[in-house]
Amino acid sequence: MTATTGLRVADRMRLIGTESAFEVSARARALEAEGRSIIHLQIGEPDFDTPAHVREAAKRALDEGATHYAPFPGIPALREAIASDVTTRKGAPADPSQVFVTVGGKGVMLYAILGLIDPGDEVIVPDPGYPIYESLTGFVGAVAVPIPIRMEHDFRLDVDELASLITPKTRMLILNSPANPTGGVLTRGDITRIAELALEHDLWVLSDEIYGRILYDHAEHVSIAALPGMAERTIILDGFSKTFAMTGWRLGYAVVPHALIPVFSQLVINTISCAPTFVQVGAVEALVGPQDDVEAMLVEFKARRDLVVAGLNEIPGVRCANPVGAFYAFPRISGTGLDGAVLADRLLREAGVCVLAGTAFGGVGTDHIRISYANSRENLTEALGRIGRFVEGLDRG
Ligand SMILES: Cc1ncc(COP(=O)(O)O)c(C=O)c1O
Structure with a gap:
């Protein structure tokens, strides 16, 4: 392996993989910079704010010399x-x-x-x-x-x-x-x-x-x-x-x-x-400290899960099981005639919805995409509409 300067980097760098969510996010941001509307369902992080009492404790700690x-x-x-x-x-x-x-x-x-x-x-x-x-x-x-x-x-x-x-x-x-x-x-x-x-x-x-x-x-x-x-x-x-x-x-x-x-x-x-x-x-x-924010987040995640699973199962060719943990749905999409990588790519470029290909997580997920429902119900509803219209518009020959 050779860096652009001609200086060598370690051979072991050939062995390391990556987490494609970061690269896909960069692609989505580039499209947004061109003025495109993108709904981000690729990100594995809660969209909620860190609880206020936690932020306050850290701020106090800074002021007290930690x-x-x-x-x-x-x-x-x-x-x-x-x-x-x-x-x-x-x-x-x-x-x-x-x-x-x-x-x-x-x-x-x-x-x-x-x-x-x-x-x-x-x-x-x-x-x-x-x-x-x-x-x-x-x-x-x-x-x-x-x-x-x-x-x-x-x-x-x-x-x-x-x-x-x-x-x-x-x-x-x-x-x-x-x-x-x-x-x-x-x-x-x-x-x-x-x-x-x-x-x-x-x-x-x-x-x-x-x-x-x-x-x-x-x-x-x-x-x-x-x-x-x-x-x-x-x-x-x-x-x-x-x-x-x-x-x-x-x-x-x-x-x-x-x-x-x-x-x-x-x-x-x-x-x-x-x-x-x-x-x-x-x-x-x-x-x-108080755990109310965690409880409220879980109630909201559950409502979003229900919304996403029901919405996905209404789309022809898409089949989504009911996940009982985390904040991801992993629908099988082979009924659309596309594999997960192609569907994820086309959803980003043609429908303005950013999801990850199942293959970002290994070979077994070829026929799947991953949807993170750590996004507002409003955005999730809009994304489901965009995915549904895109899939219905596919020419399955
Ligand atoms: C399964 C799993 N483990 C660990 C992590 C890493 O979390 P962090 O490094 O933010 O604590 C993630 C983040 O997406 C994850 O999905």
């Missing part, structure tokens, strides 16, 4: 609040010493994969799934083995199929429930059987629980770390971006087994030194 380095694993008040929240809400007893505050939940992915995976190891990743799992796995020279997640199976992985993918080289299993991009949620029965496999084959589990509180229809969030024997082999990834509408604050956390405290310590010290100090003070308030 502008210096923090301890590398996080400020004690936040590690305590996280440990207590994880213990009560997830049912996975956690000690503050096991908590590492990171820059975004994404940081936890980096540390877990850098710290635990060697070249040639296999890591089982959901397909469709968050693209960074596969990207970072490849970056360290390991092999990402996709476990298919299908609409016919309520967007839950099939545990028998998972068992068939485990080999002597499998080192880690990455779970994401509730899931991006499908909104699928693993059941307690699924998680119990997955835990049995992890114990039998001695696997690490990276459990991405970033959407753990964004649930509908009485769906239950089960953290695999809460199951017997699993706390010693599970890294919990969670954070503030989604639950508290804090994407721009860049704050996530890991809860790691005691044995991994030295590994995470070294990786945090070598990369970020610590997460921003005043941001951490705001996050304490997010966890221990």
Whole structure:
């Protein structure tokens, strides 16, 4: 690989992938700059403001001098609040010493994969799934083995199929429930059987629980770390971006087994030194302060989900299951005669609706698009109208 100057960049840059949402957003913004009207349904972030009491706490912290380095694993008040929240809400007893505050939940992915995976190891990743799992796995020279997640199976992985993918080289299993991009949620029965496999084959589990509180229809969030024997082999990834509408604050956390405290310590010290100090003070308030804004956000998300699922299912050739978590719909669109990549591209250019192709999340999503309903009901209604008119106007020959 050669940079434009002729100077070489590292060979390993050939191994890294990307998250196409960022590139697609740039394309959409370029069209807007030309005067086009675009409705953004590609973005994986709540459109709500961060709760006012959280903003106030961070502002106060700035004025009171929380502008210096923090301890590398996080400020004690936040590690305590996280440990207590994880213990009560997830049912996975956690000690503050096991908590590492990171820059975004994404940081936890980096540390877990850098710290635990060697070249040639296999890591089982959901397909469709968050693209960074596969990207970072490849970056360290390991092999990402996709476990298919299908609409016919309520967007839950099939545990028998998972068992068939485990080999002597499998080192880690990455779970994401509730899931991006499908909104699928693993059941307690699924998680119990997955835990049995992890114990039998001695696997690490990276459990991405970033959407753990964004649930509908009485769906239950089960953290695999809460199951017997699993706390010693599970890294919990969670954070503030989604639950508290804090994407721009860049704050996530890991809860790691005691044995991994030295590994995470070294990786945090070598990369970020610590997460921003005043941001951490705001996050304490997010966890221990009033939760009304989170509740209100969930009520609104549910109304939007109902609107989007009903609207999509009225469009000929589109079939959308009812997601019970996160804020994404992942309709199958093959009945339109197009695949997801072509439909996403044409919706952006011809209908002014920006969505992501299912293939942005792996090969299994070829016939799907991902719609983020983190947008107003008014915009969602307008977008559904635009998608419907575009699809009806397609010449299916
Ligand atoms: C499944 C999943 N995990 C982790 C993240 C990263 O979140 P952040 O780095 O903002 O905490 C995202 C963001 O879209 C996600 O969808």
